[in-house]
């Protein structure tokens with residue numbers, strides 16, 4: 001059924017609100033994202049912009065209420081997910097979509113050995129069809145795949161006996177054992193130090209390349225994303241504002257918010273005199289502006305920005321939601337710093 | 338020596354653990370900071386960075402060695418000396434949320450130290466506090482707010498204001514921006530860099546995992562591994578041409594915000610040793626890609642001086658240039 005023209009994941013026109021005591025909080029607004037098979041996409045943006053809510057809600061992991069999906073569709077290899085029963089969604093999450101999160105300790109039970117937890121998870125993924133011995137063999141194979149030294153020994157360890165990087169590998173192994181079509185990694189290395197972070201990122205890049213894994217990697221660090229992903233979507237206040245090949249994001253960042261993110265990053269191998277921070281804060285999403293959500297913080301905002309802003313194509317595979325790219329005179333303004 | 342703002346000599350900090358063993362959290366560290374200097378302290382998780390920082394402020398007692406802050410012998414200081422120390426040196430931690438009292442307005446939080454340590458009261462006190470908060474980018478409408486009414490970056494600025502209002506000469510910063518967003522991080526780094534101009538004597542020891550941040554802010558950097566400083570020198574030179582194999586591995590692992598310049602990764606293999614059971618010889622030999630059997634596993638290296646005030650703790654520090662990139 002899958003050919004190269006069927007995207008692995010397609011999110012169209014997806015909007016979500018939270019019903020709160022203070023009113024309706026417009027957390028996600030008309031998001032479009034398409035992932036082709038084997039593609040690794042980074043999702044970046046500042047804290048609270050909606051990265052986790054978007055990727056969780058798409059697979060039924062955000063409780064409704066308080067959340068309410070107000071528009072859109074989410075298809076996995078052509079199959080619509082919105083409206084599926086909880087039971088069906090659980091099946092999708094166990095089998096076709098795997099997720100790993102920032103803090104591995106929260107997802108491992110401290111009182112059971114690593115091996116027991118892996119075997120149980122793999123048997124659950126198979127719907128009880130795999131025997132204990134089959135699950136054990138697959139678990140060891142996966143531990144080997146994620147380069148955990150001495151898998152046989154780690155099998156008998158308890159979570160606290162492993163380092164942070166080793167625990168994260170166990171979770172990656174658990175996630176990949178089901179041979180998912182899509183892996184969602186939400187800040188998978190934030191809790192780790194740089195040498196261990198680099199090992200995990202190497203591993204993820206290898207999995208994408210060798211196993212043809214399709215992946216969304218969420219981070220607020222563009223440097224981390226650059227290590228693994230070929231494409232990046234930048235999110236601001238519940239909207240995707242730029243979607244581009246990774247090189248384009250660094251060489252020709254087009255949305256003023258993306259430009260701001262890059263200007264705020266120090267560089268380990270270059271002297272930088274001054275870092276620019278983005279003045280102001282996220283808009284109040286109980287009462288979001290009708291036009292560009294970045295306008296209140298944008299030095300280049302002008303009259304046209306008060307109306308809703310659609311995507312413009314500014315290069316191959318490079319789209320940006322900003323009015324600066326409409327007219328010759330504003331285009332020049334767009335790249336002035 | 339008397340010209341140093343902070344001088345740490347042969348510092349050991351050992352923590353006793355069960356069955357008579359000790360964790361050698363800090364093992365023979367020597368480091369000095371001149372007035373006005375900002376020095377970065379980097380290294381693997383658990384290598385002893387925080388312990389060094391806390392020992393300098395005497396929040397942790399040293400096992401052996403000497404620490405002087407502007408000529409004051411920290412380890413020998415009595416009640417009076419400690420009081421002077423609290424004014425001279427301040428520490429800022431990673432998590433601004435737990436460092437602030439939730440029931441105190443930020444005005445009060447900043448005034449507290451002045452009330453305890455100075456005779457400043459009334460209007461003069463109010464003015465000094467307000468001035469400090471404004472200098473940190475917190476205008477008057479914020480001053481009567483409680484911590485929960487502020488963002489993470491604003492809270493961290495309150496912590497910096499609270500430390501600076503006592504006009505310390507030495508500031509120890511332990512991962513002050515790692516809980517913050519990149520844009521907020523840029524604000525805080527800007528504040529710290531500006532301080533270097535407005536307070537030329539202010540000396541900073543900056544602990545961080547983020548090497549890009551260290552590069553932005555620091556004059557010199559010291560790299561720790563298992564309780565020891567393994568390399569030290571001007572930050573541009575150490576990052577540009579690291580000589581200790583651990584520093585090389587660390588630098589090659591840094592995520593670079595660019596799609597093209599990814600340095601060739603130098604992978605470390607082997608188990609990470611525990612500071613309760615430090616390997617013999619060079620402590621790094623169990624993971625070092627260029628370790629020599631019969632040398633590194635038997636003889637502990639001495640610091641090797643290199644050009645322009647640099648040094649590295651490796652038998653082959655003067656020969657390693659380029660040796661690993663091949």
Ligand SMILES: Nc1ncnc2c1ncn2[C@@H]1O[C@H](COP(=O)(O)OP(=O)(O)OP(=O)(O)O)[C@@H](O)[C@H]1O
Pocket residue numbers: 018020025027045046047048049050051052053054066220
């Ligand atoms: N149950 C809820 N009720 C109301 N608002 C919510 C709820 N859950 C999340 N939000 C809001 O939705 C927004 C998006 O949150 P989300 O967790 O997706 O951010 P994020 O981009 O993942 O941030 P971070 O980088 O900090 O993880 C936030 O402003 C958050 O406060």
Ligand SMILES: Nc1ncnc2c1ncn2[C@@H]1O[C@H](COP(=O)(O)OP(=O)(O)OP(=O)(O)O)[C@@H](O)[C@H]1O
Pocket residue numbers: 352353360361362380381382383384385386387388389612
């Ligand atoms: N009070 C204590 N009792 C026993 N061991 C301790 C104590 N404090 C620290 N240690 C140990 O000392 C070593 C150094 O710890 P420290 O917190 O200084 O490391 P660090 O370099 O700051 O690490 P990180 O980058 O993770 O913050 C670690 O092995 C730690 O477990």
Ligand code: SF4
Pocket residue numbers: 255256257292293294295296298299300301302304305309321322323324
């Ligand atoms: S649409 Fe207008 S306000 Fe929004 S980023 Fe572009 S120029 Fe700025």
Ligand code: SF4
Pocket residue numbers: 581582583619620621622623625626627628629633638650651652653654
């Ligand atoms: S002394 Fe030997 S083991 Fe230690 S860092 Fe140098 S080469 Fe490696």
Ligand SMILES: [Mg+2]
Pocket residue numbers: 051052053186
């Ligand atoms: Mg999140």
Ligand SMILES: [Mg+2]
Pocket residue numbers: 386387388511
């Ligand atoms: Mg620490």
